[in-house]
Amino acid sequence: MTDIRPRRSVLYMPGSNARALEKAKTLPVDTVIFDLEDAVAPEQKESAREQVIAAVKAGGYGPREVVVRMNPLSAPWGIGDLEAIATSGADAILVPKAETVDDVMAIGRVLSRLGAPTELAIWLMMETPRAVLNAGDIAEAVEEDAGRRLDALVIGTNDLAKETRTRIVPGRATMMPWLMTFVAAARANDLAIIDGVFNDLDDADGFAAECRQGRDLGMDGKTLIHPKQIEEANRAFAPSEEEIEEARAVIAAFEAPENAGKGAISLNGRMVERLHAEIAEKTVALADAIAARGGA
Structure with missing residues (x-):
């Protein structure tokens, strides 16, 4: 059997926050995502990148999987992010707004050109209507030269709600077809599948219910926006x-x-x-x- 890597709790941490990068070394989380995209203001993009890459290279995160979310290649900082992450020692690079097979192939080609180790995996944010429609093809993508770097799909429920004008309601009935489409695409291609975030930090019962739902739907874990959510996610996505x-x-x-x-x-x-x-x-x-x- 292929080795299983726990991804019960996947915590976003802003790349511009040095204290957060250091705190990640002490948290009982399976995976940390150092975010260079949504959590960083434009004027801080360059400094945040330097800070994150320095932290990743310095190490000290123990068994925690270290992932860096880049800015889109279409953004002014995208290629610079990719160049920096390629040889940083990160476990994976998280690519926002993946919509087509070409998006995966383009990232793979650049990583190969930059001499990124084959162990550097690609994770994809699935967060647009086009990602829903192309999920199966995207999940099948095999990057040129380096083989198959693609390792995980991460559901971006907030962006998906924005792009579709869907309301996120308790139980997520409005999103269920899309959630299951992503689960099927991941499982058909031996990829990990990580659930979207839960926005209300004061609703512990709602968060616990959504964690249980994600596990029942077949997901491996949940993306988190605060360390207070780690314990419940670890419990929900672990076998009793x-x-x-x-x-x-x-x-x-x-x-x-x-x-x-x-x-x-x-x-x-x-x-x-x-x-x-x-x-x-x-x-x-x-x-x-x-x-x-x-x-x-």
Whole structure:
């Protein structure tokens, strides 16, 4: 089985805030996104880039995945961001407003020209109507030269609401077709899928409900706008003790000599198939990966 990397909590942090970049080293978050786009004013773009790249190169983030969100290539700072991130040592580059296969290919070509290591992954913000319509093709993209850098899709619900004039309502019924389109595109192409942010920092119950919904929809984790949201996201997108215990029981049952070669067995009064054993293996692998992170 491919190694599973926990991405339960994915925290945006403004690239212009030096204290935030340092604080990220102490937070129990799976992934940090140092943002050079929405969170940074135009007059701070250049200095924020220098600050973020210096922080990434200095390291100290332990097991946390470090991602840098660039400005669009069409923006004045886009190519400069890409050049700086390419050899910074970041785990991934987050590309805003991905809408076509060509968007992915263009980023891949520039990264190859800049000599970026093949380990530098591409994450894509899916946040426009065109991204919805092209989601399947985008998720299938294989970048030229470096092979497949594409690793994750990140849903940008705020921008999607803006571009479609949709209201974000409790339960997100207005967005459900689009959310599931992105989940299907990601799963069909072995990509991670990260849910959008929850805007109301004072609505803890609403945030918890949306985390549970995201997990029920098949997502790997949730993007966050404040450290106070980390604990709940980590809880919601991790298997519970009961789920882990049940998964281990399913695996053990199929490993028993008397069940060798069987496609389905009876376990604790219910029928269990081989596909359930495969699901159980992923559950245990995720639990083990989370445990290996310790408190970080």
